[in-house]
Amino acid sequence: MACSREQRTLIDTYLDEEMTTREAEQLERHLQECPECRSYVDECSTAVARLRSMARLEAPAGFTDQVMKSLPKQPKRRQWKTWIRRHPMVITAATFFLVFLISLSSVMGGEETVSVEGSGQYLIDESQNMVVVPEDAVVEGDLVVRNGSVEVNGEVTGDVVIINGQHLQASTARISGEIEEIDESMEWLWYEIKDFMKDAFSFSGNGTENEDSR
């Protein structure tokens, strides 16, 4: 071998395209004179060109779906927990807010009187905030009771909707539709909490951004 190891290192630098123009010109002059170095460069270039000509393959069809299916299952509750873990301040604030709301609603509530919507026979007991459909009575369509409980012994052809009250089971009842109990104060509370959380979230979201961009 006529050329030294040093020459090889030079050629590597040349092949890496890391030479200055002057260095490259100098080496190219040597290549013209030295068949050994020239064939070394040619062979390397051919090998590299073959590597570069390799076709690009694509991931098989359905790849993404399969990956997604392989991910650990993530129940809704866990998302919530992760979120809480990340934002402990917010949950503390939310707890305070919840306590505040409960005390507020207990102050506000208690003075509404029972009201009923529905066509048919029923009894209203205002002292107990109670609506009774007697055993042989029929209410045509829906029965909506607000601020009171309902005891159906007879028949309701539609739904029974109780807002801020309870449905008392009776074995003789015949209700064709659904029974729905709505707690307005809770609904309202829930709505307020969700709204509050949303604001809190976007606020703390900005916070994390600052934290991350160190």
Added chain:
Amino acid sequence: MDIVVKKIVREVKGGNQEAFAELVELYKDRVYHVAYRILGNVHEAQDVSQEAFLRAYTNLDSYDENRKFSTWIYRIATNLAIDRIRKKKPDFNLEDRVGGTENLDYHSQFADETPLPEEQIVKLEMQEWVQDEIMQLPPKYRTAVILKYIEDLSLKEIAEVMNLPVATVKTRIHRGREALRKRLG
């Protein structure tokens, strides 16, 4: 692009698992391709690239958002692929080499393009030959050469993927290139 990726990563970290599908879509072809070039077998390549995404998902908290996601996922995938080669070595998998099982696999990817014209067959055979020669390289040179000449990454990126100094990466590329020069040159 990087902003989009950052956004998706944050979505996933925040608990939106579905958003991860977008990341997979963005990188699946690159990851699969690298895995295939290292392993030379479509089944293993698919296995390894799926595993790579699964690991990326479960370790997303350790991903440094200031770095390129591609570098990170390449790193996971190449490590998994190399691990697989090393595990396979003791009982050199006959099925994968004798009778060219992997070549069959390779053909099956082009199954819908049959019949192949002469020119195409020559091209395919050439690709198989080059792939076989890549597979003869020791794993540590193989990754460096593939990332450099097939994936066209910069030395700095390869250094990050392989977690090595740039100088070491250079040496590995030179050694790999030298080995291939004798076979492909």
